[in-house]
Structure formats: C-alpha cells, structure tokens
Amino acid sequence: MEFSPSVIGQMLFTGALMGSIYGAVAMGFSLIFGVAKIINFAHAGVVLWVMYGVLVAVRSGVAHPYVAGLVAIPLCYVIGHGVQRTLMARVSAMSDDMQIIYTFGLLLVLTYMAQFFFGPDVHFLPSSGLAVEFGGVVLQVETIIAGALALGSALALHAFLSRTWLGKAIRASADNRRGATLMGLDVVRLSRVAMALSFALAALAGTILVTVTTFYPLRGLELAVLAFVIVVLGGMDNVFASFVAGVLIGMFEALGTLLFSPSIAHMAIYAMIFAVLLVRPQGLFRRRATK
Amino acid sequence: MKSALGLSIVVFSLAAASVPFWGSGYTINLLTQIFLFGFLASAWNFMALTGLVSLGHAAFFGVGGYTAAWLYLTWGANLVLGALVGAALAMFLAFVVYWTAFRSGLRGIYFSGLTLVLAEALRFAAINTPALGRSQGLELVSLHLPPFLLYGLSVTLLVLTVAGTLWLLRSPLGYRLQAVRENEDAAEALGVHTFRVKLAATLLSAGLVAIGGALHAVLLRFVEPESDFGLSLSLNLLLGTFLGGTGTALGPPIGIAVLFGLREGIARLGELFALGSSGIYALQQVLYGAMLMLVVVALPDGLVTRARRWWIEWRRASARPGSAGFQAGAQVASMAGLEAAAPGTARATSAVPSAQLASDSPAARPRAGGASAPASAYLEVIDVSRHFRGLAALSNVSFDLRRGEILGLIGPNGAGKTTMFNAISGIFPAQIGEVRFKGERLSGLAPHQVCQRGVARTFQIVQPFAGLTVLENALIGALSRYARIAEAREAALAALVQVDLHAKRDLPAASLTLQDRKMLEFARSLATGPELILLDEVMAGLTASEQSQIADKILEIRDTGVSFLLVEHAMRAVMRLSDRIVVLDHGQVIASGLPSEIARDPGVISVYLGRSLAQTPVDRAA
Amino acid sequence: MEKDQHSIGQDNRRWTRRTVLKQAAAVAGAAFLPRFASAATEIPIGVVVGLTGAAADYGRDALRAFELVADRVNLSGGIKSLGGAKIKLLVADHQTDLRVASSETERLITRENVLGILGWAASGPARVGSEVGERYQVPSIDTSVDYKLTERGLKYFYRAAINTRQTCNRGVEFVQEMEKTQGAAVKRVAIVHEDLAYGTGAGDLFKEAIERVGRWQLVDRVAYTAAKLTEATGIVNKLKAQNVDVVFQASYPADGILIQRAMKQLRLDLVANVHPAGAPPNLQYVGNLKSDANYVITTLGWTSSMAERLPAGAKATVDEYTKRYKVAVQDQAGYSLSAAAAMVAALSRIKSLDRAELWQAIDKIDLSFGQDPNVIIPFGIKWDEKHDNAKAQAVVTQILGQQLVVVSPKDLALQAPVVPAPSWNKRG
Known part of the structure; x- marks a missing residue:
C-alpha cells in the first residue's frame, strides 16, 4: 500500500471530523453526569429522536436539515428542562446500578418508540454532493460543517462553563454538590439547566449526524455505548475532555482502518481505553482526586 | 428461618429432580436456560456483594465457553476439563485485570466502563481471530449429550451457588464483603483487607461465570462472539440480580425467573393482538423498557428484600401487640442486609452478657505484649511531612504519645489534624518522615494492617455500615482478630456493652441517633481490640450532656489500658480529657504540653484559641 | 451448466400443459369431495422464524410465503394422499436470539408435535434450531443462506435457499x-x-x-x-x-x-x-x-424483476403474493415459497403422519422449475449430498x-x- 500524502491527509481529516462528531454525541452525556450525577444512557435515545425529527422535516419539505436543527435545539432545551423535573427528578439520588437500569429502560423506550413510529428501515438524507478538494483530499461539505459545528459547540460550551456565572455555578455544583449547596447555589435548578443543555447538545449531535450517516432505530443503542466509552476515556465529568476523547477515538479509528481494518481498529480502541483506565483510573484528562 | 430456607432448597431440588420424568423437551430446555441464568446471576451477585457494578461479565462467560469449545474441537478434550480450564483462564484474566484496577483505585462508573470495554475488546478479538472461527463461531457439531444431563448440571450448579451464597453471607468473608459494599474506607480502617476481599469476590464470580459460559456452549452446541461476549448478557445478569435483590441469596435466580417470565409474557401478549407485525414487537420492547424503569422506582431493593419486609410486617401485625416492636424491627434490619444473619443473631441474643463479661471481655484486653513495651516508645511521629499538589499539609511534624495517655491534637480548621490521622492510619501515608508504634514502623502499611497492629480510628463524619445491624457493625471490627464468627461475635457484643449499645444490637445502624452512631463508631474500633484509638471529632454535633457522656466513656476505656489520640474542637472536653496537648497550625507543631500550659501559651492563644479559652475552666489541669 | 439449462428449457415447454391439468384436477377435487373428509385431520408443520429482533424482515417475508402456500393447499382441498388433510402452520418467533431459537424449536417439536419444520430464515438461529431438529429426528427445510449450515453433516436438515x-x-x-x-x-x-x-x-x-x-x-x-x-x-x-x-x-x-x-x-x-x-x-x-x-x-437466488421471465404458474404465484401483501417478492420470500413447495410435495407422498416417512419423502424431492407453481427460484429443488439445493442457481x-x-x-x-x-x- 502506498501511503501517499493524500491518503494520509484523507485519513487525518476524516478521523478528526468524525471524531468531532463522536465528541458531540458524548458531550451531553458527560455534562449531565458531571452536574446531576446521572449516568444517562437515554441520551443516545434523544439523539436518535432528533435524527428522526430532522428527517421528517426534510422529507416533508418543511425545512433544510440545519434549519430543522436550529428549531430542534431550543425545543430540546425546553424538553430537557421538563424531563429533569419529571422523569429524571429522582435519578441522581440512585445508586449506579439503579441508574444504569433506569436510563437503559428509558433508552429502550425511546429506541423502540422510534421503531414503532418510523419502522425498522434504514434512512439516509441525500447529500448535497458538494465536496471540498485540496491536495487529493476530498471532504464532503456536510462532514466539514458537522465537524466545525461540533468543535464550535465544544469551545462555546467550554467558554460558557469557565467564563459565565451560570457556567461556573454549574461547574461548582459538579465538583462539589454539598459545597455548592452551602454556597447558596440551587443545585436542583442547576441540574435542570444542565439537563436542558445536555438535551440541546443531543439535538446538535442528532442534526449533524443525520447529514452524514445512515440510521435506523437500533442505532440508538450503539450510540449509547459509543458515548459511554468516550466519556469514560475522557473522564466522566469533564465536558471538553469528552470532546477531545471523541476526537482521539475518531483519529484512532481512522488510523486503525488505514493500517488494518475497521473491525481491528475497534478492538484496538477498546484495548486502548482499557489500558488507559488501568493506568489513569479517572479517565485520560482528569486529575487524580485529592483530599 | 434457617430451617425454612434449607427446607425450601430441599423442596426445590426434589421438584427440580422430578421434572425430567414429566416435562417435555421444551420444558426441560427452558428450565435449563432459566436455571443456568439463575446460576450466572448468582455468580454475578458475588461481585455485586462488594458494591461493584460490572457491565462486562460477558468477558468471563465468553472465555469459559470459547475455551471449552476450542479445547473440545481441537484436542478432543473432555468438556468438564474444558470448563475448568476456562474457569482457570477467566480467573487468571480477572486476577490480572482486577489486581491492576483495584491497585490503581478504579471505582464506580469507571469500573463499569473498564469491564464493558474488556468484554467488547474480547468480542472484537474473537471476531478477528480465524482460529476461533471469527463471527462464524465454533460449533460442537458432533456433540450429543442427553438434555437431562445438562438440566441436572444447571440445577446442581444453581442449588450449590445459592447454598454457597447463604453460607458465604454468614462467613467472615461475607461480612467483610458487606462492609466493603457499604463503605470501603471504613471497612479498611476496621482491619478489612478490602483489596483482598474484593479480589476474592471478583475471582470467584469470574470463575463461576466462566463455568456457566461453558455449560451454555454445550447447551447451544455453539459459541459465537455476539451471544458470548455481547453486552446483552452482562445487562441481563445485572437486571436479573437487581430485580431479585442484590446481595441476597435467592434474589438473583428469582429475578432471572421473573425476567424470563416477563419477556415471555410480553411476547405472548403481542401474539394475542397481532403476530409478526413489527409495530407490535416495538411496543413489546417499549413495555419492557418501561417495566425496567418502574422496577427501579417501585422496588429499589429488589423483590426478595421487599417480600421479606412485607412478610415480617404482616407477622408483626398479626402477632400480639406486646411482643412486637424491637424484635420485629431487628428482623427487618437483618433481613434487609443479611438474610442469613438472623439465626446467629438470635443465638447470641440469648446469651445475656454480665458485667463480668464486659470487663473480662476480649475487647477490653489489649493485645499481647502491650504491658511490656517501654513507655517512651509507644506512638512516635517523627518529622512527618505530607504535600498535596505543592501545598504542604504537614511539615516536619514530630510528637509522641505514651502508653495509657490521652493526647489531644488541636488546631484551627485546615491545620492538618485529619491529614495527620490519615498519615498514621495509612490512608495517605507520610511522604517524608515516619510513624512508629511500639517501635514498629507504621509508615508504608495499608490501613487494615495498621488496624491489625492495634491502632484503630474513627471518622469525623460517622460512617456506620447503614445496611447492617449494630451488632454486625461491631462484628466487622472483631473479625480483624478472630477467624471464627462465634468468637468475633462475643468480642463484638462485649464492645457494645462497653459503649452501652448492647440493648440496640439488633437495630439497623441506619436507625440510630447521631450520638448512638458515634458510640457505634467507637464500639467498632473497640471491637478490633486496639491499644490506641484515634478519635476524629467524636464530640462534634453533640449536646453538652452527650459530650460529657462520651468523655466519661473515653476515660473508662482508658482505664482498661487503651491509649487515645484525640482530634477535637470541643475545647471543654479536650481540656478535661487530655493528659497532654499538641497544637498544629498550617501543618506545623506550634506548641505542646499540659492542657494548663497550652491554655496559657500566648502563641497558641493568638493563633487559634482567642480569648475564650482563657476563660474556660480547665478542670482537669486545675 | 449447458446441460442444465437445456433440461430446464424442456421443463419450460412441458410446463403449461401439466399445470393446467393439475389445477383442473384440484378444482374438480375440491368441488366433489365431501366436506367432512377435508376437515378430517390437520398436519402440524412448525414455522420458526424471527418475527422480532434483527432479522425480523426476513422472518416476516418467510412467514408470508409459508402462509400463502399453506392457504393455497388448504383451499384446494388439502393434501390428497392424507385424505384431504389441511396443513396447520404452528408459528414461533425466535426473536433472532439463539437461546430462544433453541427453546422455541424444541417447544414446537415436543409440545405441538409438529411433523416437520420450515424456518429459520436467519443463520444463527438456524444453526441452533437445526441441532434441536436433529436430536428429535424432525426433518426441516431452511431458507437461510449461510454456507456453513450444510457443512455439518446433519441428516434431517435441508436448505432450499441458494447459499453464500x-x-x-x-x-x-x-x-x-x-x-x-x-x-x-x-x-x-x-x-x-x-x-x-x-x-x-x-x-x-x-x-x-x-x-x-x-x-x-x-x-x-x-x-x-x-x-x-x-x-x-x-x-x-x-x-x-x-x-x-x-x-x-x-x-x-x-x-x-x-x-x-x-x-x-x-x-x-x-x-x-x-x-x-x-x-x-x-x-x-x-x-x-x-x-x-x-x-x-x-x-x-431470486429477485422480483425476474418475474417477467418465469413460467406462467410461478408468475401467478408471484402476482398473488404481491397482491395479497402489497409488496414485491423479496429474496427471502422467494426461497420460502420454494421451501414450502418442497414441504407440500413431500407431504403429498406420505401415507401417514410420520416424521420418518416425511423425512424420506423430503429427501427424495426433485422439483423442476415450472413443475410446481410455488417453485419460483431457478431452477427447482433437488438436494445434493450436503442437503443443499443443487438446482438453485445464482x-x-x-x-x-x-x-x-x-x-x-x-x-x-x-x-x-x-x-x-x-x-x-x-x-x-
């Protein structure tokens, strides 16, 4: 095999872009774990529903995917707020195994509701066919936009969490719930904001996924596992680290595909996460806890 | 209770043994599957006893199945041998993985993540290994075993595991597992070698699950990556165990049976309406998912635990009003945590301890050699320093404690008092300098080893094992020096007598008042038979009269030959209790001496005490 | 290759006359047979397919095909050699799950006493289910395509579908x-x-x-x-x-x-x-x-665009399927129609409801394209030594x-x- 610059360039760009999309899927999962201490497997179910929502909007000629996404994001924000008040209100107090069962149950509900309404068929939005070409590297416009949106949202979220008062309050309650309560922060309300934000992120992830990939109901289960392993790799409650871990996994997958095969690349990814966890038990980018 | 359980196991075994005589092949096949999964869930439960949630037990299941199948196909190896080799391999894998994981302090969701990626990595390894048939799997084509043999095997394994769980729950290991699950730090401080306990439970679990995997391979005559290493297997074991009741003996198999029934029932319901329409199938799955959510909300401790509670309440309601109360409450407690503990507790309760027992009790007797140790070399803290990310929590701290002494360690918040405790008890060992007890180095020892050398500690925030009874809490401590449950129970009871908790021995620890919880902490550490007890703010949050009760208790116990290192904010009590006082500020010793000297030390007053202390009557020193 | 195609050509020519006669006889039989005789017995045939789970599409198509053929036979007077007995399909869903495939197959055999099995329309469940059939010596005709299925030397397992x-x-x-x-x-x-x-x-x-x-x-x-x-x-x-x-x-x-x-x-x-x-x-x-x-x-082995070139009877079957279910005959349905045809042909040759007899009849099946209107895959059904369909051609x-x-x-x-x-x- 010839590893010409264009082949390697294609590999690097594809890996980084796909990795950003993975990161976008994982960020919301990470945010809600960090703030509300909820292991929310159902996050992927929300992503799936957004994908179907955008699909329906596009197929019925109502809107372009990105326009549909623009509507979906605030809509999901509101829904997320409501969900944290109702379905998820008691979840953060549960033990790990209870949370896993509860949110996995919710994921099943969401996944199979999608199957009930939309059927088991594969869906795919016709791509624009527009591509950017440079030095033999060909990148689909949708993929570039998807990667850019993912990166942009990661940076924006990072800035929000580290610069704004609300963001700092959310981080404070993530670091130390008890302390945040003592400082007079309304942790319950912050959890609602976090869940709403995580839903909005799911909407973003769903919108960009729908423009690049094929999907069907069971995709939800696969995305849940993907988000979970990325977040475990990055460190559960560090949102930006989850994005970086997503990019890392995308790059790893692209490299493994080029050198061996995608199937072996997956084995290598799991083996890598396994090794990282043994060496750095709090995830790749998280500092060790101190007392 | 014990006989009822034993009887039900016998009845179950007999009923199960009769099935081959009347059941159809289908009945036997289905029951084999249910019993096999019940067995697997019971094996999973061994790990769940430690409070760890594995999402990757499929790894061991698959290793067992693949090993047996591969050995059989390649070398014609006997399947029983193959299963055992598979179990050995799985245990080896578990040992390597968990040894590293526990060493590096992997916990909670990261542990779940680790197990998940392990199983997935193995699944992809199988998918990409030609010798294992890739996704085509390995098929045991030529194998023909009579179905009742497999059925018999699955019944036997299930019965043995359930009986084994019952036995385990009453064994020292079982109590230690419970303690680890409730609170690992507290367990470690009570002399539980948590690392070894967790490793033992996980290895046992992995080995048994591998045997189940081999049996499954023989049952289907087929192994393939998805059904052997897939996530759904791990999830089903988690669901079944949780549904039945984690940590109980009967819970996992009952949960699995209900899960099978639920699935089957939902499927039949679907058939009633419209067979084969994919919409109905989707609704079945939606219903299944909703059931899972409902179970978590409605039955958070599982069916078995809930059923027991109802049964006990019903019995209490139907019993005469006078005899109710205490005993029923006690049973609720021990049922909830340890179903098998009841008979033992009942036996112990009947032996009413006398005052003589209390004073002669093992708890009150310091470990051998205590008396002959030279007074000067009891606890020595020599030039201890400890940094956290550049911040000096302790720098060059030195002091010593004499035998039989009560030494007060005081200082403002953040002065390094708790860090000092942690350095002595091995939680965060000193980076520079050393701690010696009776001339022996404590530095570098794990907390449980420190405990076993006669240095016990309590925690600032009380951490009782909430799911256990008062007696069982103390029992955990006593198990650090007695191998036999009976002896340990004696010692635990004696410790409870010492702190006046004997009457509440069968109550769940969670139901105690704050003062009683503090007393329980005290009793737990006493039960380890300590020569030195580190008390971390035992007075905090108590009223003045409660404080003085505890102070009396401390003095009483000191008189039996136990020394104390006391961290305390309640100045009145410190001044009253302490023989000498060491003052820490910003990680350094700024003063030490008799309480009366400290009270007058201008440096101490300016740094920490302020005017109030000068006005405090120092009764002891006076 | 050449020779095969030649013989197929002959079949094609002979086809029209024979089928017309046969169908006429069937209609006549149905008209004149006393009602009670046709209701005399039922022939229990097991159908184990995935109606749920990953292979649900295939299972649904297979079941449709089986039902179509069974209904045709039953409407035209049942199986003559068995006194006009009706075919009763006993359907089980293996959920595309190996464990369920094993227990459901066993349920149909031991509880419902099925004579033979049509199934599994998915490779994994077929592997496990066929082993169960083998154990009870129940003949089965499968419609999955995995080539490994027939490389295991099973005696009672046949595959009508074209394999990979x-x-x-x-x-x-x-x-x-x-x-x-x-x-x-x-x-x-x-x-x-x-x-x-x-x-x-x-x-x-x-x-x-x-x-x-x-x-x-x-x-x-x-x-x-x-x-x-x-x-x-x-x-x-x-x-x-x-x-x-x-x-x-x-x-x-x-x-x-x-x-x-x-x-x-x-x-x-x-x-x-x-x-x-x-x-x-x-x-x-x-x-x-x-x-x-x-x-x-x-x-x-089959695609609906072939329909135009099929013999008239086979074309009619395809049309009936399309009309009844409002979808084209996809590949799995095509194999399943043929598998059901083979089962019906074997049933027509047995004298009593006996598994061993059915097994022998299935083993001797030799249907050519055009000979039976339900055989729509080219070019018929006949088993080779591995029980694969030697007449099926890609x-x-x-x-x-x-x-x-x-x-x-x-x-x-x-x-x-x-x-x-x-x-x-x-x-x-």
Missing part, C-alpha cells in the same frame, strides 16, 4: 466471464465485508474463489463492523490507495449505502463491485442512494437505471451487463 457459497462463487465467475467477453482488465481485487457471520463467511468464500482463479492479486481484505460504521471514506480511501479494480463486497443496507456513497465521493472507479445478495437487493439501498447505486452487481443482477436487472444467465436476462462501470466523473 453459490452466490460468492458465481460473483467471481461472472467477473472472469466479463474479462473474456467485455475485455475488462482485472489485476488487483479486494474484499470488503461486514464482520458478522454473513459478511465473514462471504469474505472467506470470496478469498477461496479468488485464490482458485490464481491470476488476480488479492490486495486487501477489509472487515468492518456494520453497527459501528458512521462513515466509510476511511475504508474507501484505503481501497483507493491500493488501486483496486474489483471489489467483492458483503454488506447490510445501512453500511452498504455509506460505502457506496464514499466510493462516489472519493471517485473510486471500479471495473465491478460485486455483492453476494446483501445490501443491493434491499429496497432501501436504491431508495436511499438513487442513481448512485447504479452499476452495482449482485448475485442472488442469477447475476446489476442495478441499471435504479432497477435490479438480471444480466445473467441468458435465458433470464433482461439486459446486457455494463462492465466496466462508467467512471464517476462521467455519471453526471
């Missing part, structure tokens, strides 16, 4: 033919397959067949995980870097669509892209890819103008193949 060995070999053969007839230059070939049982098996078979050809260089074998494939330019980039001329590919629809789209995006021009059934025959493949799906080649189809068009063999072909495929730049 047949489709993969035919795909490789076809490319060889194209080298000769179209002058296509093939040097470097690659295999791309999903990494579950179907794709892996196809990958192995392609590899064997390519090695038998000898003169091609197999430059790569890329296994990927269908469920985890979000985007396929990585795979195609790799193929492009190795200058492959032909790709032999085994995919499911969702991933097949992504790979095809990436081939277009990276302008990977191939002499041919050959699939053994898999993604391209699925309606969702062309439905989603539209004209980008053109020129993809698929070898399979047809080669190509997607042309967004239609799956038969391009080989000649007597079923509607159009000539377009090989090499035009380059992406010229496709507009």
